[in-house]
Amino acid sequence: GENVEQHPSTLSVQEGDSAVIKCTYSDSASNYFPWYKQELGKGPQLIIDIRSNVGEKKDQRIAVTLNKTAKHFSLHITETQPEDSAVYFCAASRAGAGSYQLTFGKGTKLSVIP
Amino acid sequence: SAVISQKPSRDICQRGTSLTIQCQVDSQVTMMFWYRQQPGQSLTLIATANQGSEATYESGFVIDKFPISRPNLTFSTLTVSNLSPEDSSIYLCSLKGGWRGSTDTQYFGPGTRLTVL
Numbered sequence: 001g002e003n004v005e006q007h008p009s010t011l012s013v014q015e016g017d018s019a020v021i022k023c024t025y026s027d028s029a030s031n032y033f034p035w036y037k038q039e040l041g042k043g044p045q046l047i048i049d050i051r052s053n054v055g056e057k058k059d060q061r062i063a064v065t066l067n068k069t070a071k072h073f074s075l076h077i078t079e080t081q082p083e084d085s086a087v088y089f090c091a092a093s094r095a096g097a098g099s100y101q102l103t104f105g106k107g108t109k110l111s112v113i114p
Numbered sequence: 115s116a117v118i119s120q121k122p123s124r125d126i127c128q129r130g131t132s133l134t135i136q137c138q139v140d141s142q143v144t145m146m147f148w149y150r151q152q153p154g155q156s157l158t159l160i161a162t163a164n165q166g167s168e169a170t171y172e173s174g175f176v177i178d179k180f181p182i183s184r185p186n187l188t189f190s191t192l193t194v195s196n197l198s199p200e201d202s203s204i205y206l207c208s209l210k211g212g213w214r215g216s217t218d219t220q221y222f223g224p225g226t227r228l229t230v231l
Contacts, residue, residue: 043222
């Protein structure tokens with residue numbers, strides 16, 4: 001089955017700096033890679049996702065890159081703000097209408113220091 | 115207003131009792147799931163809630179402990195039975211398909227925080 005490794009487990013950055021979280025996956029058939037942000041006391045919120053037919057996707061201050069050959073993908077947050085502080089989870093699965101399951105990384109606790 | 119709602123949002127229960135968690139979605143969805151998130155941990159899939167039939171459980175989870183119902187395409191319940199302190203977790207409803215257009219994108223409810231004394 002799929003295995004997703006996520007690093008680092010904790011990350012502290014100064015407000016305004018960039019943050020990068022990296023994930024690797026094992027199943028070469030995986031082709032869908034979402035990222036979730038979970039604030040304290042809340043459910044995970046989808047913030048961005050990427051499919052294997054593209055190498056990069058951006059949404060304002062957030063970007064995700066994918067290297068299919070190396071089987072790794074990364075989340076980049078620029079100009080970090082205190083409200084970016086949360087736990088971030090990466091995940092991988094096969095795409096499609098079937099019952100393909102998301103495999104999650106263990107999470108990264110991001111702290112943005114004002 | 116929330117598009118995925120869970121009730122209760124939190125509860126404190128005595129060991130040996132049961133808790134039933136409800137998940138309501140504001141439109142029909144193809145697939146609904148139940149996850150467990152133990153304190154400080156990642157998300158673990160308990161089961162896929164199948165509409166009109168028995169749920170499909172992941173390894174390590176059994177129907178007697180986690181009975182699930184899904185009577186229609188917008189509602190599901192998860193019961194955590196015979197509670198022990200090890201069941202203290204956040205339980206999350208999740209869905210994908212037929213909602214907001216994507217068959218792949220998966221969304222999560224706000225979660226139910228369960229504490230067992």
